[in-house]
Amino acid sequence: MSQSRHVPVMLQRCLDLLAPALEHPGAVVVDCTLGLGGHSEALLARFPGARLIGLDRDKEALRLSGERLAPYGDRATLVHAVYDELPDVLDRLRIARVQGVLFDLGVSSMQLDEADRGFAYAQDAPLDMRMDQTAGISAAEVLNTYPAGDLVRILRAYGEEKQAKRIVSAIVRERDKEPFTNSARLVTLIRDALPQAAKRTGGNPAKRTFQALRIEVNGELAVLERAVPAAVKALDLGGRIAVLSYHSLEDRLVKHVFAAGAASTAPPGLPVVPERYQPRLKLLTRGAELPTEDEITENRRAAPARLRGAERIREDVE
Numbered sequence: 001m002s003q004s005r006h007v008p009v010m011l012q013r014c015l016d017l018l019a020p021a022l023e024h025p026g027a028v029v030v031d032c033t034l035g036l037g038g039h040s041e042a043l044l045a046r047f048p049g050a051r052l053i054g055l056d057r058d059k060e061a062l063r064l065s066g067e068r069l070a071p072y073g074d075r076a077t078l079v080h081a082v083y084d085e086l087p088d089v090l091d092r093l094r095i096a097r098v099q100g101v102l103f104d105l106g107v108s109s110m111q112l113d114e115a116d117r118g119f120a121y122a123q124d125a126p127l128d129m130r131m132d133q134t135a136g137i138s139a140a141e142v143l144n145t146y147p148a149g150d151l152v153r154i155l156r157a158y159g160e161e162k163q164a165k166r167i168v169s170a171i172v173r174e175r176d177k178e179p180f181t182n183s184a185r186l187v188t189l190i191r192d193a194l195p196q197a198a199k200r201t202g203g204n205p206a207k208r209t210f211q212a213l214r215i216e217v218n219g220e221l222a223v224l225e226r227a228v229p230a231a232v233k234a235l236d237l238g239g240r241i242a243v244l245s246y247h248s249l250e251d252r253l254v255k256h257v258f259a260a261g262a263a264s265t266a267p268p269g270l271p272v273v274p275e276r277y278q279p280r281l282k283l284l285t286r287g288a289e290l291p292t293e294d295e296i297t298e299n300r301r302a303a304p305a306r307l308r309g310a311e312r313i314r315e316d317v318e
Contacts, residue, residue, distance in 0.1 A: 009305050037068040053093065170190075238313075290306065
């Protein structure tokens with residue numbers, strides 16, 4: 001497993017966004033999506049006074065990143081957890097507030113590159129797609145057992161797949177003959193089910209279906225919906241959060257949480273807005289920032305990335 005092939009997405013921009021909150025000694029930063037530890041390693045190197053908490057639901061990722069971050073000793077604490085478990089993790093570690101939080105959503109390079117995980121549509125593998133292989137149901141179980149209506153909903157909502165009905169009809173017809181186990185059969189089925197015009201747009205025609213299955217298997221949007229507000233709540237005054245999303249559903253969710261935090265909650269028409277109605281967050285990015293052409297050339301997985309950042313400027317008033 002070569003870690004050199006793992007290029008962290010929008011690394012410099014993430015570090016710069018978080019820097020004002022992490023430059024003082026004793027700052028705590030949480031990498032909610034540790035992966036292979038690329039962002040974490042850079043955070044520890046750039047902010048020598050900071051302590052890092054790294055979360056990942058994938059035990060293999062924790063093992064590999066643990067090796068990578070070993071030189072930083074007890075400055076790095078790695079925890080097997082899903083990122084919506086952040087409040088519990090901080091509680092167990094007796095950390096009341098943190099100064100920085102980073103989310104790099106989506107599939108880690110390792111999960112895409114390790115053939116036997118079934119995340120990638122470019123190679124044949126068992127249809128698993130669980131980020132934590134010790135829990136939950138696999139993509140094959142979703143394909144083989146979900147009612148057709150649920151599959152159509154998942155492909156439309158999570159994959160933004162316009163041809164969901166055609167694809168699901170083919171899946172249901174084929175699974176009745178023989179249950180799905182491997183990715184190659186699904187890729188072939190999708191290619192055969194789509195009209196010619198649909199095959200000419202947007203790369204591999206299986207991409208959207210695989211994305212939808214992965215989100216469903218790992219409950220990613222439900223987890224994110226809990227995790228981003230929890231992360232904002234854990235931020236100290238002056239603390240900063242940076243979130244890298246890879247598709248519009250994730251980005252919309254992050255945008256919504258940040259926009260709500262940055263808005264006044266005062267009833268209209270008040271001549272002076274009391275403190276408790278003032279915004280809690282200041283947005284650090286204008287809309288979502290995109291990777292540069294150079295970054296995309298260096299790392300094609302950066303292409304769909306969208307980065308948003310915010311700073312905690314006010315305490316919650318109970």
